[in-house]
Amino acid sequence: MTVLAVHLLTGCTETARSAGTDTDLSDSRIPEKASADTTIAVGSPETEVALRLSGQIDKLPFKVKWVRMSGGPQCSEAFRAGELDVCSAAEIPSIHARWTGLDTKLVAAEFRKDPRRHPIYELGIAPGADVDTLEDLRGKKIAYSPGQAQGALVQRILAKAGLTEQDVELVELPSTGDVYPTALGSRQVDAAPLGGVNIKRYVTKYGKDGAKTIAHGLRDDPSHLWVPTESVKDPEKAAAIREFVEFWARAQIWVDEHPKEWIEGYYVKDQGLSREDGEYLVKASGSPDIPADWGPAIERHQETIDLLAEKTGNEPFDAESLYDRRYETVAADAVADGRKDS
Template sequence: MKPSPVVARRTFLSATLGAVALGLTACANAETPDVTLAADTPLLDSVPKGTKLVIGDKEHQKAIEFSGEAKNFTFEVEWANISGGPQTLEAFRAKALDVGSVADIPPIHSHWTGIPTRIVASKFRQDPLNHAIYRLGIAPGVAVAALADLRGKKVAYSPGQAQGALVLRVLHKAGLSKEDVKLVELPSTGDVYATALASRQVEVAPIGGVQIKRYETKYGKDGAKTIAHGLRDDPGHLYVPITVLADPAKAAAIREYVQVWARAWRWREANPQEWIERYYVKDQGLTADDGQWLVDNGGVADIPASWGEAIARHQETIDLLAKETGNKPLRAEDLYDRRYESVAAKALDAGGAK
């Protein structure tokens, strides 16, 4: 199925943008935009003609196209080949992106680096512990069977990203501090962590997705393994700079995008074999077995109508990160635009792509 003609597919912004964003923490409080969003400002009933959004949601873009949901857009969409916190934040800073798709740490980091954002959609996993996104990869020959065994180990760490925050949360759960391990700063992109484990550059690293399967398969014979961390690591968010949300036309278009986003998640779950073949195999070049593993271990998306519990969990993460990094505490409530709180759930209740 061809995507709607209003959906312009153009790849832009080099992947090297991500490297720039890693060092932003110390810089930007003085650059905070002087924009105030009124939480009760109503969204427009329809999207004004001529509205355009630039969206970085690489994987889910394909689900929106394959499901036929792309035809439901009443505004122009330009897809940006951007993913992950560092790339997304740098694109926000360059005013080259309107919507990003990330985990729970980039919305925190954006405030700490002078680019305030708001979350407009959230999803989780209905069984977050049995379908965790990450496991702790253990290097060949390293004796780690439980979290307490992390003491004294070299642990991969990516500040400002979900993997970095997970490391801090794991240490906290184990009753350890950063001083009890040796944190080795590494970007968490691609197979960097798996390669670092295999070469013993680090002894422990959180690895996710198909990297878990590949790491165990390739290096298991040498004594490599992965262990569960026992924490929830399942948040997935759409977030937007407050400067974009202050534009009434774009704010209305974002509501429409959230509706389409939610329905495309249900389509993925209802059509796993088509998703494996068209996305994992043909688009990403994975094997059908890898695609099946990802589907089997991905769980079912929980898209709640209320963000209350999610905000409470987010606050716990913020408090821990503020303490461990020396950044100013934030109110988790301030990271969410609650005008969108029930938009995704209501879109699912109304039906859509199947």
């Protein structure tokens, strides 16, 4: 068995069991507008580029300090330091934040309209690993990144395959950059969840040696705007965040409707990818689904919480406590209003 059971979220586990936070803001009124001198720090690089390309960035009615970060680990640290008000993240960081005593809320949710056809991740298989199905993972080495979406996906894949940690060897590796493709290509691990352009690049580079990817068949598409609760407890910041959610939602639709501009402005000029890679990513991502009802999302989030609690020894909790439902319809309403005006 891997050291996962001992070290996943460890160091913090005993504290986390008693440090959970559940601030209820449902009765707190958000002002209609934020004052023009209100400043929020935002870690959502894609949104910054989308607003700039669409011409919306100068229309923000408050001040934004853009921070070039997103995702769980970086944003958690910035939240703790009081240096960030909004972050783009998947569903896992908010769970781990709760277990480590960091009080946060989700204020926007986005999914993919056809998540089975357009998954975020595929399971990369190393050359010679002899894995054709999820059940074939028994006895294999699997790359694992605690506290991130890829880590939770591995746990869900094992559960779907009827396997446990005792049936595999989880190798703790960061999921950043090309760490996973390199680990697969060098046969340091037998399997690893790959996302984005790494899916294409891995097969292109190592396919001649027998590398491949297989579908996991699970929904892996949650994307959120995530905030420290202290930020939405502040009336002025709460109002600015609500307006930012509106701009964020319209930006997602603009990206979907302007693929050529997005490929050139974001993937090529901002990210330094080739136009071919950008076209691949746009085609793979599908269209956004921004729901006005968070109920189904919360139900799926609860399933993830319960699974991870079982695997890590942390206490399960009510997924709804992670969501600030004062913002529930904000993004969807902004999209609907934008389409009426177009």
